[in-house]
Amino acid sequence: MASGDRSSSELDAAEAELRRGFETLAVARPDPSAAVYEVRLNRPAQRNALSPAAFAEIPRAMALLDRIPSARAVVFSAAGPHFCSGIELGGPGNPLAASSKGADPVAVAEGLRRAILDMQAALTAIERCRKPVIAAVHGTCVGAGVDLVAACDIRYCSKDATFVVKEVDMAIVADLGTLQRLPRIIGYGNAAELALTGRRITAMEAKEMxxxxxxxxSKQELDAGVAKVAKEISEKSALAVMGTKTVLLRSRDVTVEQGLEHVATWNAAMLRSNDLKEAIKAFLEKRKPVFSKL
Incomplete structure (x- = not known):
């Protein structure tokens, strides 16, 4: 089998797996004319609490969307009246709720550590997806829901949205990314206040921070607005969009000098792309560019 045939076959398999569906998510391409996919938390009766199945399915969905060319932007949303009520407590298969009676305490601790690392990796998969991910938040967003949206690239919400880092009130330390990502998004002081008080903030406070x-x-305006932004992003050069996300994340975690060196290396290769030539040509010809498909 030729490498091109194998690549095409792999892409077909990825798209087929997306169509097979998920237990806790609804993944769809709402507008066939736009290269935008929506990943929707789909457990409204449980206020979209993140179950073990959700932690398994989120990285699978993000990996599939990362691979298929028809996905150039991703919207993360939720069904029902609320975005996410945090981690599902006491549900079947939840490693954090498992009984440790009579077990070796060191073995129990190591099992919990592995479970936490797996859940961390599930949400980090959102950040590692090369396609930009836009969070569309409505209703309540609690605990792990905040971890999830903090891993997204862009965050919008409706006026009824509220956010709360709830873990301190549950006598635990937030451990799925909030304490690592939130200070970089809203500043150390704001992040410390939210994490230490467990205070619920309104949509407008979230905007101010x-x-x-x-x-x-409204949620209707949120959905329409996010769809518009996602479509606009999806119509830009995929190489440029994915490169911008990669460099932003890299620069966030290193010094300015290291970030500049990284983007210089990146552009040394990417400035020779056909997309750049097409962008310049389209600008001179006063028309919309037609970028390559990846």
Missing amino acids: GLVSRVFN
Whole structure:
């Protein structure tokens, strides 16, 4: 089998796996004319609490969307009246709720550590997806829900949205990314206040802190607004969009000098792309560019 045939076959398999569906998520391409996919938390009766199945399915969905060319932007949303009520407590298969009676305490601790690392990796998969991920938050967003949206690239919400880092009230330390990502998004002081008090903040407070970029008047306006932004991003050069996300994340975690060196290395290769030539040509010809498909 030729490498091109094998690559095409792998892409077909990825798209087929997406169509087979998920237990806790609804993954769809709402507008066939736009290269945008929506990943929706789909357990409204449980207020979209993240179950063990959800932690298994989120990285699988993100890996599939990372691979298929028809996905150039991803919207992360939720079904029902609320975005996410955090981790499902006491559910079947939840390693954090498992009984440790009579077990070696060191073995129990190591098992919990592995479980936490797996859940961390599930949400980090959102950040590692090369395609930009936009969070569309409505209703309540609690605990692990905040971890999830902090892993997204852009965050919008509706006026009814509220956010709370709840773990301190549950006598635990937030451990799925909030304490690592939130200070970089809203500043150390704001992150410390939210994490230490467990205070619920409104959509407008979230906007003032920089947690979200824009607040919409209703969920309907939120959905329409996010779809518009996602489509606009999806129509840009995929090479440029994925490169921008990669460099932003890299620069966040290193010094300015290291970040500049990284982007210089990146662009040394990417400035020779056909997309750049097409962008310049389209600009001169005063038309919309037609970028390559990856």
